[in-house]
Amino acid sequence: MSQPVTLRGVRDAVRSGARAAVDVCREALSRLEALDAGLHAFNTVTAERALARAAEIDRDRAAWRDAPLVGVPVALKDNLCTRGVRTTASSRILDSFVPPYDATVVARLEAAGAVVIGKTNCDEFAMGSSTENSAFGPSRNPWARDRTPGGSSGGSAVAVAAGITPLALGSDTGGSIRQPAALCGIVGLKPTYGRVSRYGLLAFASSLDQVGPLTRTVDDAALTLSVLAGADPADATSAPEPVGDYVAALTGDLRGARIGVPSRMLDDGVDAEVARAFKSALDMFSGRGAVLVDVDLPHAKYATPVYYLVATAEASSNLARYDGVRYGYRAGPGEDGPAKAGQGPATAGPYVRDVRAEEDLRTMYSRTRERGFGAEVKRRIMLGTYVLSAGYYDAYYLKAQQVRTLILRDYDRAFERVDVVVMPTSPTPAFKIGERVTDPLQMYLGDVFTVSANLAGLPALSLPCGFTADRLPIGLQLTGRQFDEATVLRIADGYERETEWWKQEPEI
Amino acid sequence: MPGQFSSAQVEAIAALAHLELEASEVELFARQLGDILAYADQVQQIDTAGVPPTAHVVTRHSGDRPDEVVPSLDLHDALANAPDAAMGAGLFKVPRVIG
Numbered sequence: 001m002s003q004p005v006t007l008r009g010v011r012d013a014v015r016s017g018a019r020a021a022v023d024v025c026r027e028a029l030s031r032l033e034a035l036d037a038g039l040h041a042f043n044t045v046t047a048e049r050a051l052a053r054a055a056e057i058d059r060d061r062a063a064w065r066d067a068p069l070v071g072v073p074v075a076l077k078d079n080l081c082t083r084g085v086r087t088t089a090s091s092r093i094l095d096s097f098v099p100p101y102d103a104t105v106v107a108r109l110e111a112a113g114a115v116v117i118g119k120t121n122c123d124e125f126a127m128g129s130s131t132e133n134s135a136f137g138p139s140r141n142p143w144a145r146d147r148t149p150g151g152s153s154g155g156s157a158v159a160v161a162a163g164i165t166p167l168a169l170g171s172d173t174g175g176s177i178r179q180p181a182a183l184c185g186i187v188g189l190k191p192t193y194g195r196v197s198r199y200g201l202l203a204f205a206s207s208l209d210q211v212g213p214l215t216r217t218v219d220d221a222a223l224t225l226s227v228l229a230g231a232d233p234a235d236a237t238s239a240p241e242p243v244g245d246y247v248a249a250l251t252g253d254l255r256g257a258r259i260g261v262p263s264r265m266l267d268d269g270v271d272a273e274v275a276r277a278f279k280s281a282l283d284m285f286s287g288r289g290a291v292l293v294d295v296d297l298p299h300a301k302y303a304t305p306v307y308y309l310v311a312t313a314e315a316s317s318n319l320a321r322y323d324g325v326r327y328g329y330r331a332g333p334g335e336d337g338p339a340k341a342g343q344g345p346a347t348a349g350p351y352v353r354d355v356r357a358e359e360d361l362r363t364m365y366s367r368t369r370e371r372g373f374g375a376e377v378k379r380r381i382m383l384g385t386y387v388l389s390a391g392y393y394d395a396y397y398l399k400a401q402q403v404r405t406l407i408l409r410d411y412d413r414a415f416e417r418v419d420v421v422v423m424p425t426s427p428t429p430a431f432k433i434g435e436r437v438t439d440p441l442q443m444y445l446g447d448v449f450t451v452s453a454n455l456a457g458l459p460a461l462s463l464p465c466g467f468t469a470d471r472l473p474i475g476l477q478l479t480g481r482q483f484d485e486a487t488v489l490r491i492a493d494g495y496e497r498e499t500e501w502w503k504q505e506p507e508i
Numbered sequence: 509m510p511g512q513f514s515s516a517q518v519e520a521i522a523a524l525a526h527l528e529l530e531a532s533e534v535e536l537f538a539r540q541l542g543d544i545l546a547y548a549d550q551v552q553q554i555d556t557a558g559v560p561p562t563a564h565v566v567t568r569h570s571g572d573r574p575d576e577v578v579p580s581l582d583l584h585d586a587l588a589n590a591p592d593a594a595m596g597a598g599l600f601k602v603p604r605v606i607g
Contacts, residue, residue: 096589100586207565236570305551363528370527403551404562405561457565
């Protein structure tokens with residue numbers, strides 16, 4: 001079996017001069033070219049820019065010698081702003097939006113020597129778990145093309161799993177990095193809330209969103225986090241906590257690691273093959289000297305309903321900005337468009353209220369949003385608007401925020417006794433395209449193991465822990481204490497060193 | 509209310525959200541929002557008396573910064589994505605709202 005191409009491998013080859021950044025870039029672009037018609041991982045390819053940038057690095061190799069990601073091709077989820085490069089969030093409402101600035105994570109990657117080759121497909125505004133809610137059509141799982149890669153960062157997961165780039169960035173509001181990583185057989189890390197700047201990430205739910213890496217190895221995730229992490233003056237929620245040396249944390253030592261298993265949560269609804277792989281992972285941990293501790297997260301089972309109340313409320317507010325005025329699509333005044341303004345009462349002088357014209361403006365807003373947003377985004381805006389509306393705020397939004405506190409307290413209590421909590425990342429392996437998309441509630445239920453880390457703001461990582469009989473990847477999730485990515489990465493790396501799952505590649 | 513939404517209720521929410529739904533969507537959302545809220549209703553079973561709400565998990569802010577003028581977005585760049593900007597005047601435009 002050939003060894004997967006890792007970020008570290010590429011970086012070291014460019015650094016040592018064994019390979020030119022341009023050659024690495026050209027190879028990534030030609031693989032993209034060959035595979036993307038079948039996989040649809042990318043919305044936009046930035047071939048010319050990427051090659052120019054790689055050439056720049058090659059011209060001045062001495063200056064880039066110590067750059068941690070020098071020459072590494074990277075794919076960015078299409079909800080991360082890139083100056084001068086179309087950024088759509090896979091939505092019709094932004095299909096020609098060209099940001100005037102870079103997200104902080106993009107600037108940091110480029111300063112570290114990474115070469116952006118394109119923007120990846122996702123569920124519209126990151127709302128979904130399958131990448132089917134993209135205005136540009138679904139991405140396909142490289143392990144089984146009739147199945148989804150998961151979502152919402154599905155295109156990013158596909159780019160890495162198919163060997164197009166060794167690194168992609170995603171965003172994770174309720175599992176959108178970890179679940180597609182699990183379903184595509186790669187590593188995905190959602191950092192602690194505040195660990196990585198959200199500046200330039202198109203907002204979905206601001207108290208839950210985090211940016212993070214998708215990679216082939218835990219080591220590559222650690223390398224990338226070292227580049228991304230840290231306070232950012234442009235994001236007031238970014239944290240001042242010092243950034244650890246995440247790579248140095250990877251000792252491979254599992255002895256004495258205290259691993260929490262919320263066994264009561266895992267009784268129902270977990271696919272038998274997933275449950276078996278999870279059990280084997282636990283056996284491996286205890287066989288290597290880790291200590292398994294049963295933990296109780298009594299409110300974790302409410303995390304999914306709480307998440308869909310909190311996230312939709314925040315989304316309804318965040319997405320109010322898409323109104324056809326400052327950017328994006330505006331519904332035109334065609335035959336069925338807004339009536340002509342200024343046809344109000346004849347006596348209306350300058351600056352007199354024109355009721356009819358006001359109505360026209362409102363029609364422009366609502367028609368723009370009706371045509372610009374897809375069904376899932378509208379559904380969530382509707383739900384969020386409802387739970388924030390007078391009369392229902394206390395019963396839903398406030399109640400959900402209170403239960404969020406209880407979920408946080410459950411984790412606090414667990415982390416008094418353990419270093420990480422482990423669960424399967426997803427209760428099932430990759431599902432078929434079309435299987436859940438018509439039943440939103442069914443889709444939401446698949447997020448049961450990932451959403452609580454977002455509600456509690458905790459770092460969580462998914463890595464490969466097995467395959468089904470049909471060769472579909474299965475993911476293991478480790479959740480850690482706030483700002484303790486180092487421990488999550490150390491234990492995940494310890495597991496990875498003892499297993500070969502991460503070396504498996506889809507037949508392409 | 510969960511479990512059932514009337515078309516009028518869905519339309520009222522859509523108006524608050526500035527969405528002009530099509531008739532087929534009104535019908536679909538009436539059913540789906542009812543289903544989702546019926547499911548979410550399980551949070552009502554939890555005793556939360558005296559539990560403070562959590563709106564976010566930020567424990568420490570990066571702190572204050574000096575109040576200094578720094579370069580900001582160029583006016584032309586800020587207007588470049590607007591569907592109907594008045595570039596010369598440096599303004600976004602909306603359909604006329606006053607007589």
